[in-house]
Amino acid sequence: MKVLTHPKTVSALVALMLVCSLAGFLVGHRMERKRIEVRNDPGAWNEHVTREFDRIVQPSPEQGVRIQASLDQAVKELQDIRLDTIARSTNVIWRLIAQVQKELTPEQLKAFEQMKPGPSDLTLDLLRVAPQQNATNQPKK
Secondary structure: OOOOOOHHHHHHHHHHHHHHHHHHHHHHHHHHHHHHHHHHOHHHHHHHHHHHHHHHHOOOHHHHHHHHHHHHHHHHHHHHHHHHHHHHHHHHHHHHHHHHHHHOOHHHHHHHHHHOOOHHHOOOOOOOOOOOEOOOOOEOO
């Protein structure tokens, strides 16, 4: 059995292994992100639960309509809870930032400005959540 001793061959194999490893990592990371996004999407969850319920329980058409209405209402309530939680969490973060800023020296404040989140960093768009709609179909503030 001959051992690879040629430096170019060994370097090429190591480079190939690194490229393949990086490509595998990137593909796996992207797939996992997509899976998490789908799992966190209430609409996708609604469809999945409906599909599984229909497959396993096999409700009658009349039952299916009533059950789907209940499921739709529950998903809306879950979305409202999620939006409220995000808004409350954002408020806690802004209060924390204000409290920390009061304790810092002017030099520390300059450094802190570079690391603290900006208003656009803590939006519902960033979190991929649609804003709540009020009676006139306008987003709540």
